[in-house]
Amino acid sequence: MRIWVNGELRDAEDARVSVLDHGLTVGDGVFETVKTVGGRPFALTRHLDRLARSARGLGLPAPDLDEVRRACADVIDANPMALGRLRITYTGGLSPLGSDRGDAGPGLVVALGEAARRPDTTAVITVPWTRNERGALTGLKTTSYAENVVALARAHEHGASEALFANTAGQLCEGTGSNVFVVLDGQLHTPPVASGCLAGITRALAAEWTGAQETELPFDVLERAEEIFLTSTLRDVQAVGRVDGRELPGGVGPVTAKAMRIFDERAGNDLDP
Numbered sequence: 001m002r003i004w005v006n007g008e009l010r011d012a013e014d015a016r017v018s019v020l021d022h023g024l025t026v027g028d029g030v031f032e033t034v035k036t037v038g039g040r041p042f043a044l045t046r047h048l049d050r051l052a053r054s055a056r057g058l059g060l061p062a063p064d065l066d067e068v069r070r071a072c073a074d075v076i077d078a079n080p081m082a083l084g085r086l087r088i089t090y091t092g093g094l095s096p097l098g099s100d101r102g103d104a105g106p107g108l109v110v111a112l113g114e115a116a117r118r119p120d121t122t123a124v125i126t127v128p129w130t131r132n133e134r135g136a137l138t139g140l141k142t143t144s145y146a147e148n149v150v151a152l153a154r155a156h157e158h159g160a161s162e163a164l165f166a167n168t169a170g171q172l173c174e175g176t177g178s179n180v181f182v183v184l185d186g187q188l189h190t191p192p193v194a195s196g197c198l199a200g201i202t203r204a205l206a207a208e209w210t211g212a213q214e215t216e217l218p219f220d221v222l223e224r225a226e227e228i229f230l231t232s233t234l235r236d237v238q239a240v241g242r243v244d245g246r247e248l249p250g251g252v253g254p255v256t257a258k259a260m261r262i263f264d265e266r267a268g269n270d271l272d273p
Contacts, residue, residue, distance in 0.1 A: 002078035004071040004110040009078055021107055023091025026099055027144035029107075030054035030091075033233045036084035036112065039076055042233075042271050044069070046201045047088070054140040055090060061106055063090050071110040085115045085234060089143065118235050120252055120260070123160040123242040124175065126222065127151045131174065133167040133196030141198060148176035160242070162230060166219035167196045178235060179203035181212060183227035183255045188212040202231040202263075205273060209266050210259045222246075227253035229260075237263045 003015035010016075023029030032047040041047075048065050055063055072086060089109045095102035129151060132138060151163040155176075164180060167173040174180060174197035181190045190207055192214040193199050206212065222228065228240035228248065237260045239252040252260070266273065 001111070001113075002075065003112075004075050004108070006107055006109070009074055015109075015111075017091075017107055017109065018094055020094050020097070021091055022093060022095035022101055023089065023107065023143050025095070025097060026092075027142065027146075028058070028060075028092035028095070028099075028101065029089060029143040030058055030060065030141055031087060031089045031143055032141065034072070034086040034088065035115070035233050036076055036081070036086050037271070038082060039080055040271050041072060041076065041086060042267065043201050043205070043273060044072065045272050046204070050141060050199070050201065051088060051090060054142065057140045058137075058142060059101075060090065060092060063106070063108070068108065068110070071108065075110045075112050079112045081112070081114050083115045083117065084112045086110065086112050091143070115234055118238055121239045121241040122162065122230070122235075123158075124162045124164055124228075124230070124240050125155050125158050125160045125244050126219070127154060127163045127165060129165065131165045131167045131196040133169065133173070133194065135196075138196050139193060139199060152176045164222065164243075170219055171195050172217040172219050172221055173197050174200075175230060175232075178230040178232040181206070181229050181231065181259070182217065182221055182225035183253065184221070184225060186226070186255065188255055188259070189215040189217060191215070191217055200231060202233060202236060205266070206231045206237055206259060206263055209262050227256045229256045236260070236267070 001012040035042045091107040092101045093107045094104035155163040162175045165173045179200040230238045239256045
């Protein structure tokens with residue numbers, strides 16, 4: 001594997017960042033995960049726009065998006081694969097120990113790993129912890145992901161692939177690395193960004209292409225929704241067959257099946273929508 005680290009491609013065994021990088025010591029960094037298909041990234045422009053927004057929200061210098069694009073292209077060319085997970089990480093760089101940021105400039109790492117197509121259906125659980133819709137990092141895709149690590153580990157312990165959060169107001173919010181859609185009376189809904197959820201790239205495309213409504217939803221909507229599906233970079237659109245102990249009848253429901261079909265068709269016709 002060849003990885004881009006701060007200006008150049010390196011072999012994996014030589015791809016190192018300092019132990020004093022602020023992204024490591026205090027989680028001062030932002031990132032994007034981009035799907036690659038046949039050596040081409042999907043929705044890269046949208047991902048880079050969000051990377052820049054996240055960096056701005058965290059107070060990091062604006063990333064040089066031309067450099068990020070070059071890094072992505074070089075890493076993809078150096079690591080050919082059919083389906084990949086491209087990870088772009090942009091950090092506060094070398095800094096003193098503690099929360100103060102140094103003046104050495106930001107760090108940039110781009111890596112690519114192989115991915116497998118997700119199953120059409122999955123199981124999810126709900127967790128007792130909440131998203132803070134008013135927090136300083138709300139809406140930013142930062143490297144401070146320990147909360148998600150804990151929740152996802154619990155999901156795996158219960159035979160699920162994802163954990164879903166409410167926000168502090170008791171509204172449905174998001175998963176550890178996904179957005180959630182529900183079908184009520186045949187209509188498709190997803191929580192608004194104001195709920196505290198990440199403005200997912202796949203979420204935005206799925207909502208645009210299917211006409212889903214942004215709706216404030218109580219967390220217990222998961223107990224009565226006719227269909228539920230998740231969206232994320234590597235899930236695309238994935239049906240939920242079980243929430244906690246509740247089995248949803250019929251596997252992939254008709255609204256979800258239509259959303260899957262629309263997303264596959266539209267994404268296949270335009271790799272940078």
